[in-house]
Amino acid sequence: xxxxxxxxxxxxxxxxxxxxxxxxxxxxxxxxxxxxxxxxxxxxxxxxxxxxxxxxxxxxxxxxxxxxxxxxxxxxxxxxxxxxxxxxxxxxxxxxxxxxxxxxxxxxxxxxxxxxxxxxxxxxxxxxxxxxxxxxxxxxxxxxxxxxxxxxxxxxxxxxxxxxxxxxxxxxxxxxxxxxxxxxxxxxxxxxxxxxxxxxxxxxxxxxxxxxxxxxxxxxxxxxxxxxxxxxxxxxxxxxxxxxxxxxxxxxxxxxxxxxxxxxxxxxxxxxxxxxxxxxxxxxxxxxxxxxxxxxxxxxxxxxxxxxxxxxxxxxxxxxxxxxxxxxxxxxxxxxxxxxxxxxxxxxxxxxxxxxxxxxxxxxxxxxxxxxxxxxxxxx
Numbered sequence: 360x361x362x363x364x365x366x367x368x369x370x371x372x373x374x375x376x377x378x379x380x381x382x383x384x385x386x387x388x389x390x391x392x393x394x395x396x397x398x399x400x401x402x403x404x405x406x407x408x409x410x411x412x413x414x415x416x417x418x419x420x421x422x423x424x425x426x427x428x429x430x431x432x433x434x435x436x437x438x439x440x441x442x443x444x445x446x447x448x449x450x451x452x453x454x455x456x457x458x459x460x461x462x463x464x465x466x467x468x469x470x471x472x473x474x475x476x477x478x479x480x481x482x483x484x485x486x487x488x489x490x491x492x493x494x495x496x497x498x499x500x501x502x503x504x505x506x507x508x509x510x511x512x513x514x515x516x517x518x519x520x521x522x523x524x525x526x527x528x529x530x531x532x533x534x535x536x537x538x539x540x541x542x543x544x545x546x547x548x549x550x551x552x553x554x555x556x557x558x559x560x561x562x563x564x565x566x567x568x569x570x571x572x573x574x575x576x577x578x579x580x581x582x583x584x585x586x587x588x589x590x591x592x593x594x595x596x597x598x599x600x601x602x603x604x605x606x607x608x609x610x611x612x613x614x615x616x617x618x619x620x621x622x623x624x625x626x627x628x629x630x631x632x633x634x635x636x637x638x639x640x641x642x643x644x645x646x647x648x649x650x651x652x653x654x655x656x657x658x659x660x661x662x663x664x665x666x667x668x669x670x671x672x673x674x675x676x677x678x679x680x681x682x683x684x685x686x687x688x689x690x691x692x693x694x695x696x697x698x699x700x701x702x703x704x705x706x707x708x709x710x711x712x713x714x715x716x717x718x719x720x721x722x723x724x725x726x727x728x729x730x731x732x733x734x735x736x737x738x739x
Contacts, residue, residue: 360485361411362387365396365426366418366447371470375416375447378474386410393421393429402436412442414485416477419448419459427455427462434463441491443484447472505564512567515574517544524621525552525738526708530715532682532724532731539566539612540680540732541574545581550622553585556734557614557655558633558680569610573598587616587629588663591652595631595663598656611656615648615678619738626668626676626738631655634684637702638668639675645702648676676736677702682729683718690723708735 362384364375372389379387390396396415400408415433419426426446434440446459449470456467465487466480520527529542539559546552555577559566573594580593594614602609615636617628626638632654638646651664668674677698687694701718708714715724715733724731 360384360386361413363396363399363412363415364389364417365391365393365415365421365429367391367421368418371418371447371472374472375477378472378477382474382478393417393424393426396429397432400439402432402439408438412439413488414481415442415444416447416481417444419446419450419455426464427459430459430462430464441488441495443488445480445484447477508564508567512571515571516542520544520546520552521709523739524550525619526736527552527554528708528711528714528735530713530731530733532715532727534682534727534730539570540682540730541570542678542732542734543574543577545578545585547581547585547618551585551618551620553581553590553616553618554676554678554734554736555590555614555616556633556678556680556732557612558682558730558732559612560610566610569601570612572601573612585618586665587618587627588665590616591629591631591655591663592661595655595658595661599659602656609656611654613654613681617648617676619674619736621738624670624674624738626670626674627665628668629663629665631663634679634681636676636678637698638677639673639702639705640668640670641672641674642705645699648678670738673737673739675702675705675738676734677718678734678736679718680730680732682727682731683715683733685729686719686723686727686731689728690726692723706735706737708737 362379364372364387366372376389388399417426417429430444443465444463446464446467447470448467450456459467465484468477468480516531527544542556544552544554559570576594576597580590613631613633615628615630615633617626619626628648629652630648630650631652632650635650636648638648640646646668653661684694687697697718706717714735718733
């Protein structure tokens with residue numbers, strides 16, 4: 360138990376030391392000024408304390424630096440601001456006491472010191488500190504677990520593809536450490552590639568966990584059969600089964616899944632309740648990848664509609680999640696013309712540092728309240 364006593368009056372220090380000693384507290388240090396205390400705490404060279412400090416008992420009226428100013432300075436130092444301060448004062452000025460508490464003090468004891476009152480107030484403050492330290496450790500543990508989960512989730516995202524006939528890149532801007540947006544692509548054979556973008560309902564831990572589960576199902580489904588109708592049917596089957604077991608929070612997601620065949624020069628896709636993507640066909644016509652299938656997980660059986668787009672020389676595809684749409688609406692941008700404009704020009708994907716900048720500036724991206732994901736595809 361580390362206790363610091365700060366009072367410019369030696370008699371007061373003696374009284375408090377004796378009260379603590381008789382109550383069984385042995386680990387205490389006394390100082391006649393706030394400056395002495397600051398030297399002990401080494402505030403000019405912040406770092407871990409040699410001995411932990413659990414509480415500070417401090418007078419208000421002291422020369423040079425009074426107790427209120429000392430408390431304010433402690434509050435400005437990250438590794439010291441959580442040490443509880445109890446003021447021990449002879450002041451009967453309620454305004455001054457209020458100022459001391461506003462400066463960061465947790466409690467006060469009036470002089471002449473009543474032993475029972477001092478020890479009781481110390482116990483209350485120390486219990487509060489114990490709970491705060493416990494919560495702080497728990498919060499740090501959760502942060503570490505979230506960081507690890509974020510690394511796992513990010514490891515599931517696909518690396519860019521830069522091949523002679525195909526380029527695929529993505530921008531991923533999560534609103535939280537864990538997100539409900541996901542993208543994935545897979546090389547089926549020498550000429551066929553599967554690409555998926557999805558947006559899980561909700562945010563945070565629960566959405567990311569379901570998202571990682573669906574990621575595993577998606578990989579297995581594509582390896583069995585990459586056909587868009589089959590893959591979406593399998594995802595819906597697993598998602599509906601998950602909802603059947605979990606009656607409290609029904610989960611669902613929207614998605615666009617497509618297969619590009621660079622040999623046959625076709626693109627087959629299913630849009631399941633997702634914001635429409637855009638395809639620039641042969642650098643001439645922009646085709647909207649409209650929504651023709653309901654979101655995944657609502658119903659046991661769904662009608663899945665696959666659409667095929669053929670191209671002669673090239674096809675360029677823009678896919679995105681609704682966080683992009685919501686951000687545009689938030690800042691007053693009419694999203695449809697903006698998407699149409701972005702999709703209508705041929706991108707130089709290998710040389711673009713962050714593809715999402717083709718749609719939203721970095722300043723506008725900072726306005727996002729939801730996860731944002733954008734996938735860019737070029738097949739030639």
